Amino acid sequence: MKVGFIGLGIMGKPMAMNLMKAGHSLKVYNRSKGAVKELVALGAEEAISHGDAAVGVDALITMLPDSPDVKSVMIGEEGVVNYAKKGLLYIDMSSILPEVSKEVGSALKEKGIDMLDAPVSGGDLGAIAGTLAIMAGGEKSAFQRALPLFKAMGSSYVLVGPLGSGNTAKLTNNMIVAGNIAILSEALMLCKESGTDLTKVLDAIRGGSAGSAVLETKSPKILKKDYKPGFKIDLHIKDLKNAQITGGKLGLHMPITDLTSSLYETLSKEGLGEMDHSALFTYFENMHHEKNS
């Protein structure tokens, strides 16, 4: 398939590379040109603008930081919508507000362009390995057209529901991950300050009702104080904010998300925004030291 790809960051670049490895031909656009050059060296075509990335391709993928980026690139003044032809398949793999997916999708629908929102989980390692979990929203026919591309980038791909529901699933996922990290940190602090061997406690509880992917993947980082990302605190804050905006409009009460979001904000203000989200443990350590010094 000929695929336009906009947004060659930590996630986007390896995703685009996996598409090329799977035999798709790429036309790429990125604001900073380093990643573009790398992909051109591998045989990709360089688009001269984001609008141009949508010209002469079967599908267009965007992997951008947040909702305003997707909106401006797709339906802004110089947006892709002015360049793309009827019949294009558009897949936004950014993690953005579900309502913005719907807004962009309906503007594109008028031009005969089908859109999927298909955010991913699995981080940069999953992007490099081609093992991302892809949560898609949109029409079944569009999902089926996208499958050859999803197979090149991910190891699981689920059509959750209509447009926007991919991002709803992603917000759900990231709310749970943040909450699970927060309570894991709090509980491990109780062990640590009780003078109890964390490794043995983890062995005693991991197979039971306290077991989780977060416990398995984040406890070793906490024990080693290895807060290299992984998933950065500032990105998690963005997702939690999008969850709060989405929940707010639905009139939801989200006290755990409000709390974890504020704890992460504290760390970000202290300059730790680029660290792995498991560094939330240091918040509890610092609070303990402050309270007891």
Add this chain to the structure above:
Amino acid sequence: MKVGFIGLGIMGKPMAMNLMKAGHSLKVYNRSKGAVKELVALGAEEAISHGDAAVGVDALITMLPDSPDVKSVMIGEEGVVNYAKKGLLYIDMSSILPEVSKEVGSALKEKGIDMLDAPVSGGDLGAIAGTLAIMAGGEKSAFQRALPLFKAMGSSYVLVGPLGSGNTAKLTNNMIVAGNIAILSEALMLCKESGTDLTKVLDAIRGGSAGSAVLETKSPKILKKDYKPGFKIDLHIKDLKNAQITGGKLGLHMPITDLTSSLYETLSKEGLGEMDHSALFTYFENMHHEKNS
């Protein structure tokens, strides 16, 4: 082994039965006599008091509601300490304050009685099936003496550390479980009110970083509104309170536990204390209805 057993409640009765099935002979005491009669019918000896349950046995097990019960039964005025002989192995399998385990243990130590604190997870179903996870604190020699008994009641048994650390592990476990249930509930409400199919979202996220034992075991209950316990809200409140007391003395900051504990308190005050702890989801539903009615 000849085993005294005090406390034949929802957990204690099936645990005692599994000891008998494994060939141990039991001497049992319980305040209400129904369970005693059942065990006597199976061949157990009836003790005339809790003190008597410790006489003529190799090991004594208690399975009681909370710290004050263990303290009074063991080191109160008519406490076991006045009846038990040197060399007895005492195993408290109640979930209590780690500091009370230590206090009881040191009073018994003076009489030459070794104590383990060995709380369990797995609920009444695990107690019946003999598949409890046992988290023990105490001396290694005492742990090894207890192994034939643990094997009859559980499928995993870990010596976490010195006396009290079994209960520290249990508090850690139950803090994590409560926090994981709270954020799962909050996140599923976001899906539900977004009009997104919960089953499909769960399929999309369960294999990734949001996956957990709580998600696997509690989501089906939430989807079916089946809040039959399982693990009762009032018991979880007790454990969270013990975590708060323990953390408070250590000068810890435990905002997630404080929050989840207060949410469970709200439900208990509304008369839902006997429901499964997954009924926390109804708190978020009710808050949503109140806010939007």
